[in-house]
Amino acid sequence: MGMATQRNTFITWDRETGKPFHNFITWQDLRGKEYVKDWNHSYTMKALNTGAKLLHTFTRSPRHLAASVLRFLSPQVTMRLKWLLNHNELLKDRLYQNQVLFGCIDTWLLWKLTAGRVHATDYSCASSTGLFDPFQMEWSSVVCKLLDIPMTIFPELKDTSGLFGKCDPQILGAAIPITGIVADQQGAMFGDCCYTVGDVKCTMGSGTFIDLNTGNQPHASIAGLYPLVGWKIGSELVFIAEGVSSDSGCVLEWAKSLSIFEEESKLADIAESVPDNGGVYFVAAFSGLQAPINDDTAVTTMIGMTPNTAKAHVVRAILESLAFRFKLLYETMLTETKLPISSVRVNGGVSNNRFVLQLMSDLTSQVIEKSKFTDMTNLGVAFLAGLGHGIWKCKEELFKLRGCDRVYTPQKKWNKYKNIFRTWERAVNRSKKWYSQQ
Numbered sequence: 001m002g003m004a005t006q007r008n009t010f011i012t013w014d015r016e017t018g019k020p021f022h023n024f025i026t027w028q029d030l031r032g033k034e035y036v037k038d039w040n041h042s043y044t045m046k047a048l049n050t051g052a053k054l055l056h057t058f059t060r061s062p063r064h065l066a067a068s069v070l071r072f073l074s075p076q077v078t079m080r081l082k083w084l085l086n087h088n089e090l091l092k093d094r095l096y097q098n099q100v101l102f103g104c105i106d107t108w109l110l111w112k113l114t115a116g117r118v119h120a121t122d123y124s125c126a127s128s129t130g131l132f133d134p135f136q137m138e139w140s141s142v143v144c145k146l147l148d149i150p151m152t153i154f155p156e157l158k159d160t161s162g163l164f165g166k167c168d169p170q171i172l173g174a175a176i177p178i179t180g181i182v183a184d185q186q187g188a189m190f191g192d193c194c195y196t197v198g199d200v201k202c203t204m205g206s207g208t209f210i211d212l213n214t215g216n217q218p219h220a221s222i223a224g225l226y227p228l229v230g231w232k233i234g235s236e237l238v239f240i241a242e243g244v245s246s247d248s249g250c251v252l253e254w255a256k257s258l259s260i261f262e263e264e265s266k267l268a269d270i271a272e273s274v275p276d277n278g279g280v281y282f283v284a285a286f287s288g289l290q291a292p293i294n295d296d297t298a299v300t301t302m303i304g305m306t307p308n309t310a311k312a313h314v315v316r317a318i319l320e321s322l323a324f325r326f327k328l329l330y331e332t333m334l335t336e337t338k339l340p341i342s343s344v345r346v347n348g349g350v351s352n353n354r355f356v357l358q359l360m361s362d363l364t365s366q367v368i369e370k371s372k373f374t375d376m377t378n379l380g381v382a383f384l385a386g387l388g389h390g391i392w393k394c395k396e397e398l399f400k401l402r403g404c405d406r407v408y409t410p411q412k413k414w415n416k417y418k419n420i421f422r423t424w425e426r427a428v429n430r431s432k433k434w435y436s437q438q
Contacts, residue, residue, distance in 0.1 A: 002385025003110070003178070003381065004184055006026075010024070011108050012091060014094055014101075021090060021091045022084065035082055039072050049069065065222070066218075066221070072130065077130055082147050101153055106122070106183075110165065114168060118164060120158050123137070127227075128226070131143055131149070135218055138157070159233055164178040164181060177389060179386075180381055182380060186240065188209075188376040189380065192376050194345060198340050199343050201376075202326065202344060202347075203346075204322070204347075204348040207247060207248050207250070208348075210333070213240055214241050221241060223335075224290060225241045225242060226241070227241060243290070243291045245284075260318075271312065277304075277420070278310070278316075280309055282301070282314070282318045283301040284318075285300045285431055298431045304427075320420070321424065326363075327421070343367070344366050347371040347375070351370050351371070358411070361411070362414060365410045383401075
């Protein structure tokens with residue numbers, strides 16, 4: 001059995017009774033939003049950033065470089081957990097008695113499936129919480145001391161592939177071994193066989209998640225890329241640098257709800273029915289603008305409409321914006337990591353749109369491989385669980401199972417799109433800092 005779960009949705013429960021103190025708090029929950037804002041602008045954080053910057057000047061340590069630009073984020077566990085510890089009285093009482101356990105979805109399921117015998121997680125799930133130090137490969141004592149979070153609540157860290165425990169026979173009728181646990185995006189990367197330094201996985205679902213294999217060293221980013229553990233299997237430790245654009249597939253759902261189009265399968269045809277965007281530019285910022293722009297006060301913008309603007313121009317502008325955001329993240333990864341990108345493998349619902357993928361290839365002069373399976377996370381955790389149980393002996397056996405549906409090659413259209421892309425960047429600048437003015 002293997003488990004791949006949504007990242008950063010968590011729960012706490014009583015060590016003795018196993019009873020939760022609250023419902024799951026999802027990564028979209030905004031109760032910690034004000035904590036994020038206050039802490040990121042606090043003198044404590046400024047002192048931490050300044051001190052780390054000074055230390056990096058002398059040590060050149062990537063860990064100090066990462067700390068010099070450290071910011072808390074709402075989707076991370078950190079501030080939602082801090083908010084919870086301040087507002088749940090029963091939780092606080094049991095915390096003083098050392099009777100509280102913490103876990104994301106994977107840890108909770110593992111605890112329940114093993115009838116409370118195993119309290120653990122894997123490194124990939126832990127690394128995205130904001131409570132983990134990828135440079136030390138352990139729960140972050142610095143963050144926990146800063147926020148007064150006791151480290152006794154955290155689960156044991158285990159390899160991504162290997163025996164976590166066995167399912168209680170009373171639950172499923174047999175003691176099924178649980179041999180793989182992975183976070184969703186890292187699972188998709190493993191399923192897409194991005195095992196070599198420089199391999200890139202791009203999942204285009206409701207949001208776009210671009211992950212670059214950086215080998216056995218975490219990348220310290222100043223542009224907003226996040227260093228995560230891809231997977232740990234025995235002595236093999238793989239890190240990834242992740243860039244996110246939160247609004248992709250959800251933008252298409254929004255446009256469909258406004259009757260801008262009817263069928264998603266027809267989007268490429270609609271975009272190609274006009275020679276260009278007619279001067280229309282779209283910036284998706286329903287959740288702000290992430291790396292490398294990093295502006296959570298940005299506003300969604302559509303600019304350049306005239307009486308001659310047709311729905312096809314709007315559709316084309318929306319699809320172009322998805323490819324433009326990919327280009328920004330792609331170039332950021334190239335510039336920051338200095339790693340040659342060897343391959344880009346794309347999965348997720350939006351990957352079915354040939355217009356978007358071809359434009360991504362043209363803008364980056366990079367070959368784009370569309371994965372055979374839309375949902376690569378499921379395949380990835382199946383690979384990991386199978387490796388952990390001995391069904392496959394090594395990763396090389398997995399390549400033939402992945403499959404490639406289509407390959408997009410650059411058609412040398414960058415000269416045509418150069419000015420269009422620059423104008424879109426002007427539209428991005430117009431959308432920035434909008435909500436900070438209120």
